[in-house]
Amino acid sequence: MLTKRIIPCLDIKDGRTVKGVNFEQLRDAGDPIELAALYAQEGADELVFLDITATIEKRKTLSELVNKIAHRINIPFTVGGGIKTEEDVSILLQNGADKISINTAAFLDPTIINRFAKNFGSQCVVLAIDTKLEADGNWYVYLNGGRQKTDSLTTTWAKKAVDLGVGEILLTSMNHDGTKQGFALDITATLSSLLPVPIIASGGGGTAEHFYDVFTTGKADAALAASIFHYKEVAIPDLKNFLINKGLAIRI
Amino acid sequence: MKTVIIQYNAGNIQSVLYALERLGATALVTDDANEIKTADKVIFPGVGEASTAMQYLKERKLDLLIKNLEQPVLGICLGMQLMCAHSAENNTPCLGIFEEQVKQFKPLDATIKVPQIGWNTISNLKSVLFEGIPENSYAYFVHGYYAAMGAHTIATTNYVEDYSSALQKNNFYGVQFHPEKSALIGEQIIKNFLAL
Numbered sequence: 118m119l120t121k122r123i124i125p126c127l128d129i130k131d132g133r134t135v136k137g138v139n140f141e142q143l144r145d146a147g148d149p150i151e152l153a154a155l156y157a158q159e160g161a162d163e164l165v166f167l168d169i170t171a172t173i174e175k176r177k178t179l180s181e182l183v184n185k186i187a188h189r190i191n192i193p194f195t196v197g198g199g200i201k202t203e204e205d206v207s208i209l210l211q212n213g214a215d216k217i218s219i220n221t222a223a224f225l226d227p228t229i230i231n232r233f234a235k236n237f238g239s240q241c242v243v244l245a246i247d248t249k250l251e252a253d254g255n256w257y258v259y260l261n262g263g264r265q266k267t268d269s270l271t272t273t274w275a276k277k278a279v280d281l282g283v284g285e286i287l288l289t290s291m292n293h294d295g296t297k298q299g300f301a302l303d304i305t306a307t308l309s310s311l312l313p314v315p316i317i318a319s320g321g322g323g324t325a326e327h328f329y330d331v332f333t334t335g336k337a338d339a340a341l342a343a344s345i346f347h348y349k350e351v352a353i354p355d356l357k358n359f360l361i362n363k364g365l366a367i368r369i
Numbered sequence: 370m371k372t373v374i375i376q377y378n379a380g381n382i383q384s385v386l387y388a389l390e391r392l393g394a395t396a397l398v399t400d401d402a403n404e405i406k407t408a409d410k411v412i413f414p415g416v417g418e419a420s421t422a423m424q425y426l427k428e429r430k431l432d433l434l435i436k437n438l439e440q441p442v443l444g445i446c447l448g449m450q451l452m453c454a455h456s457a458e459n460n461t462p463c464l465g466i467f468e469e470q471v472k473q474f475k476p477l478d479a480t481i482k483v484p485q486i487g488w489n490t491i492s493n494l495k496s497v498l499f500e501g502i503p504e505n506s507y508a509y510f511v512h513g514y515y516a517a518m519g520a521h522t523i524a525t526t527n528y529v530e531d532y533s534s535a536l537q538k539n540n541f542y543g544v545q546f547h548p549e550k551s552a553l554i555g556e557q558i559i560k561n562f563l564a565l
Contacts, residue, residue, distance in 0.1 A: 118489065118490065118527065119485060119487050119488070119489045119510075119528055120487060120488045120489070120507065122487050122488070157552065162487065162488055187383070187384065187387050188387050188390065188391065189391075191388065191391065191549075191550065191551070191552050191553070191555065191556060192509070192550055192551075192552055193509055193511075193547070193550045210381075210383075211383055212383070213383050213384055213387050215381065215384065215511075215550065238416055238417055238418065239484070240416060240484055240486065240511045240512075240513075241416070284484065284486070285486060310479065313479065313482055313483060314482055314483075315482045315486050315487070336480075338482060338486075338487070339487070368488040368507040
């Protein structure tokens with residue numbers, strides 16, 4: 118049976134792992150390659166690396182980091198941050214990334230989804246959406262690392278992106294990110310029911326129960342978290358055993 | 370020992386090379402016919418679309434070359450599908466090494482996502498390729514098409530229905546999952562192949 122996936126996320130800034138609260142207040146959380154290797158060994162199902170300071174000058178640094186990660190770890194990983202062109206994707210895939218994640222660039226020019234899917238396959242195109250629940254009761258798409266609001270509803274944008282060829286959606290709730298109070302179950306379940314591609318839930322995972330909730334009530338295919346793994350608040354083997362004991366299909 | 374990874378217009382070739390390097394093995398990534406013919410082991414990887422991949426192979430006459438190889442050959446993911454008779458992906462005639470047909474996942478309800486992405490079990494393991502691999506081990510899959518069950522099935526996985534997650538005929542082996550990304554289980558399978 119296909120299992121639910123546990124995905125540690127490493128935010129990378131200047132070659133180090135960092136983590137903020139509600140997208141701000143960055144703290145250092147260690148060497149990404151060592152962390153990645155540790156997570157792979159502990160039973161993480163995949164890894165995500167997001168370069169949060171991606172600039173043109175730093176593209177080379179990122180591809181070198183990707184290459185080192187690919188040589189070290191034996192599970193799949195996704196890389197995101199500032200990817201705009203086929204060349205960006207090609208370099209990251211050649212250096213050993215399995216998937217790439219796009220966000221703002223895809224929103225501003227949705228044709229890149231179609232082009233990336235055609236050239237590299239939908240299976241390697243992950244659409245990251247940063248979303249926020251507003252006072253009007255709707256979930257809106259935010260760009261540029263959560264700094265810029267748009268008028269697009271998250272459901273509308275996600276559906277369009279799937280029609281254009283994205284293979285997975287990484288959904289981060291800005292209301293929940295960094296709070297450790299649980300994932301955004303409603304919007305995750307809404308997207309998962311609406312769309313034929315896997316949904317990776319992100320933002321708010323603080324306890325093993327939160328993961329159980331997002332896999333059941335939230336209908337997520339995978340769940341991503343960062344700080345609880347980086348700061349060893351939840352150990353991956355313990356989390357997986359908890360979920361198995363609750364009856365979920367989980368790899369150990 | 371000389372191991373060759375066939376270079377063609379498919380993704381994830383580097384990942385296979387890195388996996389071999391993690392095991393202390395080396396490999397040559399090439400589309401040169403002579404290098405492929407003289408290798409001890411040939412790996413035919415691939416992530417991509419069937420018809421464009423077959424067209425690329427035909428243009429370089431790699432289709433006939435692969436079919437006629439006599440040393441151990443391991444097809445991975447799309448590589449395995451291309452070794453089958455025919456793929457439903459853009460109605461593509463393939464190499465015909467295995468008689469099995471490649472079909473598309475057609476889920477009965479919206480709770481089943483396509484492509485299948487993630488870890489699933491491999492069962493009814495029937496080949497030296499799986500020496501030391503426990504039944505129902507987890508492997509990493511990413512695919513929207515699958516090889517049907519058949520005479521050459523050496524591992525079975527269930528998604529929508531039972532299908533061939535590995536095939537073998539004589540010197541030809543194929544795995545639908547990605548051993549290069551399947552943690553320790555995948556590493557053991559690669560070691561087993563290199564030891565054939």
